[in-house]
Amino acid sequence: MSKSKSLFENAKRVIPSGVNSPVRFFKPYPFFVKKAKGSKIWDEDGNQYIDYCTGYGAMLLGHRNSKVISSVVRQLKIGTMYGAPTDLEVELAILIRRAYPSMQKIRLVNTGSEATMTAIRLARGFTKKKKIIKFEGCYHGAHESMLVRAGSGSAGIPVSDGIPDDFIKNTIVLEYNNYEKLENVIKKNDDIAGVIVEPVLCNMGLILPNNDFLMNMRKITRREGIPLIFDEIITGFRMSYGGAQEKFGIKPDITTLGKSLSNGFVISAVGGKNEIMEQLSPNGNVYEASTFAGNPISTRAAIASLHTMYSLKNKIYPKLAKQCLSLTKSIRESATKYGIEHQVNTISSMFQIFFTDKPVTDYTSSKLADGKKFHKLFSGLLNEGIFIAPSQFETGFLSYAHTDSDLEKTMHSYDYALRQIRT
Ligand SMILES: *Cc1c(COP(=O)(O)O)cnc(C)c1O
Numbered sequence: 001m002s003k004s005k006s007l008f009e010n011a012k013r014v015i016p017s018g019v020n021s022p023v024r025f026f027k028p029y030p031f032f033v034k035k036a037k038g039s040k041i042w043d044e045d046g047n048q049y050i051d052y053c054t055g056y057g058a059m060l061l062g063h064r065n066s067k068v069i070s071s072v073v074r075q076l077k078i079g080t081m082y083g084a085p086t087d088l089e090v091e092l093a094i095l096i097r098r099a100y101p102s103m104q105k106i107r108l109v110n111t112g113s114e115a116t117m118t119a120i121r122l123a124r125g126f127t128k129k130k131k132i133i134k135f136e137g138c139y140h141g142a143h144e145s146m147l148v149r150a151g152s153g154s155a156g157i158p159v160s161d162g163i164p165d166d167f168i169k170n171t172i173v174l175e176y177n178n179y180e181k182l183e184n185v186i187k188k189n190d191d192i193a194g195v196i197v198e199p200v201l202c203n204m205g206l207i208l209p210n211n212d213f214l215m216n217m218r219k220i221t222r223r224e225g226i227p228l229i230f231d232e233i234i235t236g237f238r239m240s241y242g243g244a245q246e247k248f249g250i251k252p253d254i255t256t257l258g259k260s261l262s263n264g265f266v267i268s269a270v271g272g273k274n275e276i277m278e279q280l281s282p283n284g285n286v287y288e289a290s291t292f293a294g295n296p297i298s299t300r301a302a303i304a305s306l307h308t309m310y311s312l313k314n315k316i317y318p319k320l321a322k323q324c325l326s327l328t329k330s331i332r333e334s335a336t337k338y339g340i341e342h343q344v345n346t347i348s349s350m351f352q353i354f355f356t357d358k359p360v361t362d363y364t365s366s367k368l369a370d371g372k373k374f375h376k377l378f379s380g381l382l383n384e385g386i387f388i389a390p391s392q393f394e395t396g397f398l399s400y401a402h403t404d405s406d407l408e409k410t411m412h413s414y415d416y417a418l419r420q421i422r423t
Helices: 003-014 066-076 087-099 112-127 179-188 213-224 243-248 296-311 313-337 363-367 371-383 404-422
Strands: 033-037 040-043 048-051 105-109 131-135 171-174 192-197 228-231 254-257 268-272 343-347 350-354
Touching: 048 404, 066 296, 087 105, 087 268, 087 296, 105 112, 112 131, 112 192, 112 228, 112 254, 112 268, 131 179, 171 179, 179 192, 179 213, 192 213, 213 228, 228 243, 243 254, 296 313, 313 343, 313 350, 313 404, 350 371, 371 404
Parallel strands: 131 171, 131 192, 192 228, 228 254
Antiparallel strands: 033 040, 040 048, 105 268, 254 268, 343 350
């Protein structure tokens, strides 16, 4: 029996379903990780994989980036947790604001879920209104008002058990990429506290926004005085250093960041317009607090990450885009060669394949894709030493550590795995 299999059997005795986050499970059992470096990850059985899960997009610089690690090691020697402010937090806030000018003031939190939870509370506190508009398939973390027709691991669950109807009635769920519906709902409803969106939908597979979807959304929310929240937890520092808002030239009122912000440490951020952020306690009446917020380890990791990504940004983003373009071109060619119906969506360093002949532009079209074929692809790739996230409703991510020879091997592996799907 493989070591991963026996570790998984043990895990199930003490951890529900054997995993600490549902997307990590796959059939027959997940591999257990021993270590990672650069673009590679190794399991407990000694197998090596080229990693395109990259911590669900967090490891933009690759595993164990030397600048990030050495900065954290230095900090470990002088203190890990104070419960009192440090100048590091100020330094990080300034770095974030420089890249995201829409974030005039910034609070550091720990997880993405905390960041979006705070963003929504802020929007409600600021407007004194109740209803939040979200879009089908967008994932904004595992908290009450957002677990409604969400993506990622919850893509098959319309509403999680354990959430009273009272929460859900204040969440309005609309189709992604359907601006007309958004406009209608906003016109008919005067109790909208905010609109939250993934500017590129990365939790339903990868889905790109239509040309005018975000632009029109910005126009109408500005006109109606409704705070627009960009959840850039994946796209931040990944689509470009300044995220999707820089790439698309749109200024949201509130932004959430996480994942690539620290390249593998626990930290997230929520920020926005002064008058909105000033609602936060202790001066304001919107309460938000956390024991580990802005802890020096994660904050150091984020500062080192931002310095590294900023100084290399003219190399990182063009290189990733170029590599991703050639990878997806090759995947399309293989799928076409074997006569497999497919869609490949891609932007910057992100990509996903769907087994369907219809364009994938929203939750419904993503759900129409053949999930069994996707699982076959996943297993085939894993056998070949390629690790992508084990679900159709996640996205593939490149890191700066991926080499051209990693890419070449990956193209061969996709070709091989796709050939198995045909037969
Ligand atoms: C991952 C993710 C979250 C949740 O972040 P956690 O750190 O897992 O709580 C929220 N929004 C988006 C867009 C994400 O991809």
